[in-house]
Amino acid sequence: MALTGRIALVTGGAQGIGRAISEALLREGAKVALVDSNPEVARECRGRLEEAFGVGSSLFFECDVTDWAKLQEVFRKTVKHFGHLDIAINNAGINNEKDWQKTINVNLTSLIKGTYLALEHMSRENGKDGGVIINVSSMAAFMHSPHMPVYTATKYGVLGFTKAMAEASAVGNFGVRINVLCPAYVDTPLLQTIDEEDKMGRYFKYKEELRQSMHTYGILDPSLIADGMMMIIKDGSLNGAVMKITASKGIHFQNDEPMSA
Ligand SMILES: NC(=O)C1=CN([C@@H]2O[C@H](COP(=O)(O)OP(=O)(O)OC[C@H]3O[C@@H](n4cnc5c(N)ncnc54)[C@H](O)[C@@H]3O)[C@@H](O)[C@H]2O)C=CC1
């Protein structure tokens, strides 16, 4: 998929991985709707992006993805403003083992809703022209840890949901490629939550073990994750792909064992 004139929507787009992919998309000539619940982060990001890519290249929506009505409005306004939607990246995510139900609501429930909204605006089922969806899971879905059990559960859920939706899209001829991205540790403010007892809850006592795990496996730059997302966006053959990004192996894919009776 060439990106000039393509329209992308990125949740959690104002910081970290979401900002890295938003900048990469803008550099390639796409237009981006950035959805984020943090107005301060979004304001700083907006200033930088408009300075670099011009006013009008991006839209900013202050929206908590758990607010269903607002999320619906954001998708609707994006399509109304730009005319269509080609790329949806469900990236927003948190680590909060204390308010673990919020973690489920942001990382999994709202990602499911974001996937369905993207299909509403892209699927041939609805007379649209197709597109690509990238859902962000984590290597936590392959290397579970005692430090973040609910976060880990949400990322397992994202993995399974996305693989199943990719099959549904193929069977239903949606014309929408649906893929999942599983980064290892990435150098973003999310990692700072290991030092926050109000986020780690009862697992705060394990923080040194978690820090050691980050040291063992390495911490990636967000730009590498954006590179992986770009590969998925540009490779029209990818549907149901599980992209892993680690310090040890870089960008690579999970090869599922063929299912046998
Ligand atoms: N940083 C890491 O080590 C890894 C992160 N991930 C995943 O990547 C995704 C992005 O994470 P990072 O960029 O690292 O985090 P981050 O905390 O740096 O950025 C997340 C962005 O999402 C926004 N956000 C959070 N909750 C939101 C909500 N309810 N509604 C709208 N926006 C919301 C935040 O305001 C922030 O701008 C998450 O799904 C995370 O689980 C996956 C693997 C590794």
Ligand SMILES: CC/C=C\C[C@H](O)/C=C/C=C\C=C\C=C\C(=O)[C@@H](O)C/C=C\CCC(=O)O
């Ligand atoms: C506070 C939040 C912190 C991190 C969020 C992040 O989503 C969690 C990551 C959890 C685990 C990361 C594991 C990294 C593993 C590697 O880098 C691999 O090199 C390990 C080797 C093989 C894994 C097996 C496989 O590739 O299937």
